[in-house]
Amino acid sequence: MPDAIVIGAGVMGSSIAYELQKSGMETLVLDKGDSVGGGSTSASSAVIRFNYSTHAGVTAAWESRHRWLSWAEHLGLDENHKEPLAKFHKTGMLFLEPPEFPRSIFLDLLDEFNIPYDSYSAEELSEKFPSLNLGRFWPPKLPDDENFFNDSNGNLNGWITPDAGFIDDPQLAANNLMDAAKRHGALLNLHAQVKSVLIENERVSGVELQNGTEIKAPVVVNAAGPWSSMLNRIANVESEMKIKTNPMRQEVHAAEAPNNFNFDSGAPLLTDLDLGYYAVPKMGETFYVGGVEPDCDPLEWVENPDEVSLNPTIQRFEAQVWRLARRVPDLGIPTRPLGIAGVYDVTPDWVPIYDKTSLKGFYVAIGTSGNQFKNAPLVGEIMKEIIEACENNHDHDSEPLKISCSHTGLTLDLGAFSRNREEFSTTGSVLG
Ligand SMILES: Cc1cc2nc3c(=O)[nH]c(=O)nc-3n(C[C@H](O)[C@H](O)[C@H](O)COP(=O)(O)OP(=O)(O)OC[C@H]3O[C@@H](n4cnc5c(N)ncnc54)[C@H](O)[C@@H]3O)c2cc1C
Incomplete structure (x- = not known):
């Protein structure tokens, strides 16, 4: 026994x-x-x-x-x-703040634990990441919103935690x-x-x-x-x-980075609360894009994880990949969803x-x-x-x-x- x-x-x-x-x-x-x-x-x-x-x-x-x-x-x-x-890949994470974001929620704790981070002004960020459009698009929207493709308004500040990364x-x-x-x-x-x-x-x-x-x-x-x-x-x-x-269905989608995108030194993880996604620079030249539950996105609660469709949907594909494409204008958008679905186990x-x-x-x-x-x-x-x-x-x-x-x-x-x-x-x- x-x-x-x-x-x-x-x-x-x-x-x-x-x-x-x-x-x-x-x-x-x-x-x-x-x-x-x-x-x-x-x-x-x-x-x-x-x-x-x-x-x-x-x-x-x-x-x-x-x-x-x-x-x-x-x-x-x-x-x-x-x-x-399994291998840890250190990429750093760039956190893009929406307007009025209470950055002390996160940064006070990073300070308390002496976890390194660097803050950047909008000008510094644009210089550091020339492949990114660092304009403000807030609030996050779904692609069928008539304002989804509006021009940006102002520029974003952000901060980088250089020790972040992903497991391959x-x-x-x-x-x-x-x-x-x-x-x-x-x-x-x-x-x-x-x-x-x-x-x-x-x-x-x-x-x-x-x-x-x-x-x-x-x-x-x-x-x-x-x-x-x-x-x-x-x-x-x-x-x-x-x-x-409670179980909640989620999708993660793949999209090719532009040719000139430098994955070695210029592709940090992106957490973008301004547009409402996160993106992981994996496998050489591909971004994997997930959601961060912006208010406009429906939450997909499910009863039984065994009954969840694991096929990606057009709606989620467009919402997540097109948001990233606003930030990475030369992103290679696949002609059909290249993604996976999974299930979170969520507490309130x-x-x-x-x-x-x-x-x-x-x-x-x-x-x-x-x-x-x-x-x-x-x-x-x-x-x-x-x-x-x-x-x-x-x-x-x-x-x-x-x-x-x-x-x-x-x-x-x-x-x-x-x-x-x-x-x-x-x-x-x-x-x-
Ligand atoms: C799309 C997605 C993206 C994520 N991204 C991140 C991320 O970037 N960073 C991060 O830190 N976390 C992330 N997570 C969360 C993280 O992956 C999960 O928290 C973690 O993998 C959960 O592991 P687990 O072992 O608890 O569950 P699971 O891997 O689901 O394992 C549970 C196992 O239990 C078995 N089981 C269930 N019921 C029974 C039963 N009655 N009898 C016998 N076996 C049973 C199942 O078959 C399953 O194998 C993500 C999760 C998802 C879905």
């Missing part, structure tokens, strides 16, 4: 399995799919950035960045290893973590869908699979990504959670839940709200600490744990990720 079952072999479940198994808990990972990281992880833009609107958000992202930088070491591999590894292959990152867990002895069953959660003497005692197999374990972790709320309902823990999770404040639940032994690493891939290397440790403490009768609800981050020395208050927190006042978008 395993000491712990982790439901979900995405980047979170894999990281949790690695840390639990390393700490001595025999861990079994179950996934209903046919691959590791094949769920929402596979659709991730995998942006690594540090501008969050909460203290805990910045702490976790900055610590995790150091873990991505020393990825082989994080996985316990020596310098002679032959494993194909998020699914490979999940596999790296799962392989590391397996090297320590963790087990993985694919094609294993959890149908119900077993309860004995008022605590979890295991799970039952779709095929009727029962697997006993004293600890079960819900790391089911956008399917998390379905599992919480099955385990009957959702009703006592103040913060709940866009902050994740890493916590215990009202069912003893049942834990959750959920609500990752389109912004937690970057924190996966730390989330395994966060969950291990919570599980260890709670299984030793610590009351994490009344006395939230604090952990010391090994690379940065920062203290992370895990109460920030409680299922029963007061909602944070955040950006109300994927920026967190």
Whole structure:
């Protein structure tokens, strides 16, 4: 009998399995799919950035960045290893501010943590990025708005966090973590869908699979990504959670950068709240463009992630790629949508839940709200600490744990990720 079952072999479940198994808990990972990281992880833009609107958000992202930088070491591999590894590409991130943007939301926190950034005036930005049209188009609009193609009005300021970047292959990152867990002895069953959660003497005692197999374990972790709320309902823990999770469909589209675009030194990640998109300069000459939930864009809430169409739509393609084309006038716009769809697991404040639940032994690493891939290397440790403490009768609800981050020395208050927190006042978008 395993000491712990982790439901979900995405980047979170894999990281949790690695840390639990390393700490001595025999861990079994179950996934209903046919691959590791094949769920929402596979659709991730995998942006690594540090501008969050909460203290805990910045702490976790900055610590995790150091873990991505020393990825082989994080996985316990020596310098002679032959494993194909996911790679962190440092590009820097250019944040373009809409008019009246309260920049202190982000910059005060970057200052507090000594995270480098450089502020630029409109003139300096135009000089630095001649391929970009840095005019103001605010507010963001959909392409069918009669004002979508209006000329810009004034110019934008912005700031760059030079240490930001992206991971080139998020699914490979999940596999790296799962392989590391397996090297320590963790087990993985694919094609294993959890149908119900077993309860004995008022605590979890295991799970039952779709095929009727029962697997006993004293600890079960819900790391089911956008399917998390379905599992919480099955385990009957959702009703006592103040913060709940809901799946939301998203698309990310590809467009070719202009020939003269210099990807080596001149193509940072773009977070553009003026037009309402983010863009990741990936794979040499292609931008991947996602949305940042501007007010004009409909939010696509869904009931069941399995029923979501993964085909990109013309509407989203035009909204996201044409916005980028306003900023990058020579962008190569594909003749048909070249994109993917994925599903976020969203909380009302866009902050994740890493916590215990009202069912003893049942834990959750959920609500990752389109912004937690970057924190996966730390989330395994966060969950291990919570599980260890709670299984030793610590009351994490009344006395939230604090952990010391090994690379940065920062203290992370895990109460920030409680299922029963007061909602944070955040950006109300994927920026967190
Ligand atoms: C389009 C998109 C872009 C994103 N961009 C970024 C970004 O730029 N930066 C960033 O930091 N984050 C980003 N994210 C968020 C990040 O990718 C996710 O937070 C992260 O990948 C979630 O991982 P997970 O392991 O929790 O979920 P998943 O990868 O979805 O894994 C959950 C697994 O659980 C399994 N499962 C579900 N139910 C059951 C069941 N009943 N029984 C057995 N198995 C089950 C599923 O098959 C799945 O494999 C993005 C997400 C999306 C969708």
